[in-house]
Amino acid sequence: xxxxxxxxxxxxxxxxxxxxxxxxxxxxxxxxxxRFLYATGATHKRGEVHDGTTVTDFDxxxxxxxxxxxxxxxxxxxxxxxINLIDTPGHVDFSDEVERSLRVLDGAIAxxxxxxxxxxxxESVWRQADRHRVPRIAxxxxxxxxxxxxxxxxxSIRDRLHTVPLVVQLPIGREDGFTGVxxxxxxxxxxxxxxxxAYEEGPVPEGLRExxxxxxxxxxxxxxxxxxxxxxxxxxxxxxRDATLAAALRxxxxxxxxxxxxxxxxxxxxxxxxxxxxxxxxxxxxxDVPAVRGTLGGEVRERAADPAAPFAGLVFKVTSTAxxxxxxxxxxxxTIEKGDTVLDATAGRTERVAxxxxxxxxxxxxxxxxxAGDIVAVVGPKSARAGATLCAPDAPLVFEPPxxxxxxxSVAVEARRSLDTDKLAxxxxxxxxxxxxxxxxxxxxxxxxxxxxxxxLHLEVAVEKIRRAQTLELNVGRPQVAYRETxxxxxxxxxxxxxxxxxxxxxxAHVVLDVEPLEAAAGATGGSAEGFVFxxxxxxxxxxxxxxxxxxxxxxxxxxxxxxxxxPVTGLRVTLADGATxxxxxxxxxxxxxxxxxxxxxxxxxxxxxxxxVIEVTVTVPDSVxxxxxxxxxxxxxxxxxxxxxxxxxxxTATVPLAELFGYASRLRGRTQGRGTFTTRPTGYAPVPAGVxxxxxxx
Ligand SMILES: Nc1nc2c(ncn2[C@@H]2O[C@H](COP(=O)(O)OP(=O)(O)OP(=O)(O)O)[C@@H](O)[C@H]2O)c(=O)[nH]1
Ligand SMILES: [Mg+2]
Numbered sequence: 142x143x144x145x146x147x148x149x150x151x152x153x154x155x156x157x158x159x160x161x162x163x164x165x166x167x168x169x170x171x172x173x174x175x176r177f178l179y180a181t182g183a184t185h186k187r188g189e190v191h192d193g194t195t196v197t198d199f200d201x202x203x204x205x206x207x208x209x210x211x212x213x214x215x216x217x218x219x220x221x222x223x224i225n226l227i228d229t230p231g232h233v234d235f236s237d238e239v240e241r242s243l244r245v246l247d248g249a250i251a252x253x254x255x256x257x258x259x260x261x262x263x264e265s266v267w268r269q270a271d272r273h274r275v276p277r278i279a280x281x282x283x284x285x286x287x288x289x290x291x292x293x294x295x296x297s298i299r300d301r302l303h304t305v306p307l308v309v310q311l312p313i314g315r316e317d318g319f320t321g322v323x324x325x326x327x328x329x330x331x332x333x334x335x336x337x338x339a340y341e342e343g344p345v346p347e348g349l350r351e352x353x354x355x356x357x358x359x360x361x362x363x364x365x366x367x368x369x370x371x372x373x374x375x376x377x378x379x380x381x382r383d384a385t386l387a388a389a390l391r392x393x394x395x396x397x398x399x400x401x402x403x404x405x406x407x408x409x410x411x412x413x414x415x416x417x418x419x420x421x422x423x424x425x426x427x428x429d430v431p432a433v434r435g436t437l438g439g440e441v442r443e444r445a446a447d448p449a450a451p452f453a454g455l456v457f458k459v460t461s462t463a464x465x466x467x468x469x470x471x472x473x474x475x476t477i478e479k480g481d482t483v484l485d486a487t488a489g490r491t492e493r494v495a496x497x498x499x500x501x502x503x504x505x506x507x508x509x510x511x512x513a514g515d516i517v518a519v520v521g522p523k524s525a526r527a528g529a530t531l532c533a534p535d536a537p538l539v540f541e542p543p544x545x546x547x548x549x550x551s552v553a554v555e556a557r558r559s560l561d562t563d564k565l566a567x568x569x570x571x572x573x574x575x576x577x578x579x580x581x582x583x584x585x586x587x588x589x590x591x592x593x594x595x596x597x598l599h600l601e602v603a604v605e606k607i608r609r610a611q612t613l614e615l616n617v618g619r620p621q622v623a624y625r626e627t628x629x630x631x632x633x634x635x636x637x638x639x640x641x642x643x644x645x646x647x648x649x650a651h652v653v654l655d656v657e658p659l660e661a662a663a664g665a666t667g668g669s670a671e672g673f674v675f676x677x678x679x680x681x682x683x684x685x686x687x688x689x690x691x692x693x694x695x696x697x698x699x700x701x702x703x704x705x706x707x708x709p710v711t712g713l714r715v716t717l718a719d720g721a722t723x724x725x726x727x728x729x730x731x732x733x734x735x736x737x738x739x740x741x742x743x744x745x746x747x748x749x750x751x752x753x754x755v756i757e758v759t760v761t762v763p764d765s766v767x768x769x770x771x772x773x774x775x776x777x778x779x780x781x782x783x784x785x786x787x788x789x790x791x792x793x794t795a796t797v798p799l800a801e802l803f804g805y806a807s808r809l810r811g812r813t814q815g816r817g818t819f820t821t822r823p824t825g826y827a828p829v830p831a832g833v834x835x836x837x838x839x840x
Pocket of ligand 2: 171172208209231404
């Protein structure tokens with residue numbers, strides 16, 4: 142890690158773009174990032190993913206595996222604008238990293254493979270970006286590949302992402318002969334040289350004039366349909382001026398009413414500069430996005446992106462490096478300066494900002510201050526976690542933290558030498574702090590340390606990171622999936638008496654619980670994303686409010702371990718039907734204990750069902766082996782939901798229990814001589830069939 146002291150002049154916020162690059166694995170996000178850095182002069186050499194020489198894939202594991210694992214931030218300057226960019230991982234196991242990045246971005250580039258079109262993980266990250274209302278532009282990459290076709294890719298954007306594609310370029314040449322694009326907004330041709338250095342701009346070639354005119358017309362019509370200002374001009378003159386078209390495209394992007402589509406080949410350096418132009422032209426600056434909202438004591442507080450306002454920022458990532466603990470902050474309002482004391486409003490602690498760093502992948506530059514709209518790393522805060530709000534101590538507020546997905550796979554880990562046990566424990570604690578989608582617990586029965594995460598690869602990477610950083614020798618168990626338990630048929634009127642009245646302060650709590658499956662109750666409650674709903678039907682004040690809350694807390698305690706195998710319990714509604722108190726011996730503690738023991742008892746008498754995580758798998762294989770692949774999926778309890786064939790390649794989609802998918806990557810490679818690929822997407826939990834459930838170990 143190199144650091145040099147240099148303070149940059151501050152810039153007006155209108156020229157800042159905070160954006161992320163999102164896509165399915167291997168679409169070319171890191172390559173696009175690399176080309177941005179080169180085109181803007183931030184680097185002087187183009188790195189390649191397959192050579193392990195890119196700026197953003199700097200971690201040894203990323204270089205070895207050729208995939209992005211950790212979101213990396215870089216900055217570059219283009220056309221008088223400062224572009225802060227986060228290159229995100231495409232593999233589904235690291236989607237939490239994407240979620241945390243999306244939370245702090247103002248815009249994004251969605252990259253698609255021109256052969257495959259919209260792939261499952263692109264669809265997932267698109268939905269994530271929808272949820273965060275992040276405006277996007279699309280880049281259809283790899284137009285140089287055999288079988289690449291812009292129109293097919295655009296059709297899949299329309300059909301699978303349910304958005305309106307606003308295609309602003311027409312490719313010149315196909316596949317290997319792809320040399321440039323016609324810019325349909327300015328009606329000019331951009332053609333790159335053999336080495337993909339600077340492009341030459343000229344008139345639209347004769348042979349493409351008609352096609353370009355037709356597509357420009359289509360673009361104008363689509364835009365006029367969506368944009369009232371453009372419609373007015375279109376109706377008046379039956380055409381749109383270039384400036385009106387560009388302004389309307391910007392508005393539509395920011396409103397999320399359509400997506401501007403560009404194309405090119407990042408690897409061959411074609412289409413990169415116009416993509417940078419589009420970032421500047423269409424994606425919003427921090428001033429163009431709505432004021433950010435936080436709360437204080439239940440009251441909503443808004444903060445505009447104003448450097449003069451009280452400071453407020455969100456921590457979205459924490460890493461330990463040779464420079465120390467880096468806390469990545471998106472500054473939403475105000476200014477932080479070196480030496481400031483800030484409040485971690487989430488934890489209620491103050492922290493000191495010793496240094497502020499502008500991060501460029503694994504290098505950084507020290508600055509004196511960071512303003513609203515900036516993304517920086519600070520050194521000094523010792524305990525602020527990802528998701529924490531940092532703010533001026535005299536103007537507190539709390540931002541909603543990014544959501545964290547629940548882990549679905551776990552492995553037991555132990556140090557091979559017992560004297561390394563403490564070292565392993567602290568390494569695991571640090572790992573969890575840096576990646577909130579990992580969790581560590583000690584198994585109550587076996588005493589083993591269990592690490593859980595989002596998938597096999599996620600855990601493999603985590604374990605490898607500890608091995609490398611700590612030079613620890615580890616024993617790692619076989620991966621296990623995280624089961625859950627749910628109520629299939631509940632009980633009503635279960636009476637539990639918690640009474641201890643011999644000597645000293647007594648305990649007295651009577652509770653009566655009804656337990657039912659949440660699905661059955663969903664009509665009445667409107668359902669719950671949380672999987673647990675509690676309500677009280679006690680009348681006449683027989684149980685005071687604070688004791689009702691204590692019973693609810695006790696029930697939540699009981700959900701940690703179900704009766705089938707000690708797995709977390711979900712999908713139920715509990716009603717406190719009745720209860721009784723004692724004037725002297727009742728307390729919140731007594732009711733909490735009663736709630737816990739009552740629900741535990743109720744679950745034991747209910748009919749319970751075991752749930753397992755299920756995954757949608759999309760397998761792409763040569764036609765010749767599709768039979769073997771289908772047979773293998775069936776043996777893994779897979780249910781095929783679709784298949785399609787195109788140009789000798791079959792794509793099979795199936796829902797498979799995660800427990801049956803361990804080792805699938807190497808199995809598929811073997812069956813297809815390395816020509817098969819597959820991607821996965823979690824689809825939730827499903828009941829384990831009776832015959833299988835009987836053979837499972839308990840937790
Ligand atoms: N033919 C061709 N290959 C490309 C192009 N862009 C990227 N690639 C290659 O595709 C592979 C994946 O590219 P990356 O840039 O690592 O893709 P990514 O989206 O960052 O992948 P993850 O970070 O693992 O999700 C690499 O081997 C690239 O060299 C392109 O325009 N054309
Ligand atoms: Mg990458």
